Amino acid sequence: MSKTEVVKIGEVGVDSGQLMLCDPCYIGSYWSERDWLDKDVDLNDPSQESQFDGEFSYLGCCVSRQVEGLAGQLNYRLGHAGVGVVANTGLGDGCYPVYAEIEDTGTWGRRVVKIWVDFMGEEDEDDA
Known part of the structure; x- marks a missing residue:
């Protein structure tokens, strides 16, 4: 035993009311630095929010909540799972x-x- x-x-x-779990080596090579603040993004519009769902970025963390709106998967750039997960605290x-x-x-x-x-x-x- x-x-x-x-x-x-x-x-x-x-x-930010959330926490991400990932391998630190992915932050420099996979993290998206998209400047979403300069775009006309309305996160109250689900059609706009969905473009960031699962993205390995700060905004992706904010909207990726596939598990009962509380936690979710973050994806690699090609769309497959595994780069990280995020959860509300x-x-x-x-x-x-x-x-x-x-x-x-x-x-x-x-x-x-x-x-x-x-x-x-x-x-x-x-x-x-």
């Missing part, structure tokens, strides 16, 4: 704790097998 432990690995700050902007589950896999040694962000915030020890 594998031995696992959960550790707090840090915190992540949020100023539970309480909007703030600083949220990040945890990792570490497992002793035996042959491969200790490995991070899961990470997660507690978007509802840490409970005070006095409240537990």
Whole structure:
């Protein structure tokens, strides 16, 4: 049986009410810097919003919410999945704790097998 432990690995700050998960090597090579502010884009118009759905860009993060309007897939330029995912944060902007589950896999040694962000915030020890 594998031995696992959960550790707090840090915190992540949020100023846009959303958080993206991706491989950092994709940011320089795949991130779209389209200047959408200079275009006549009305994000209240679904036909205009859909042009950014899934795009690996700030605006793509803002509109990509395929999972119940809360989270979604970001795509590579050719349209296939895998470049990242984005989710709304539970309480909007703030600083949220990040945890990792570490497992002793035996042959491969200790490995991070899961990470997660507690978007509802840490409970005070006095409240537990």
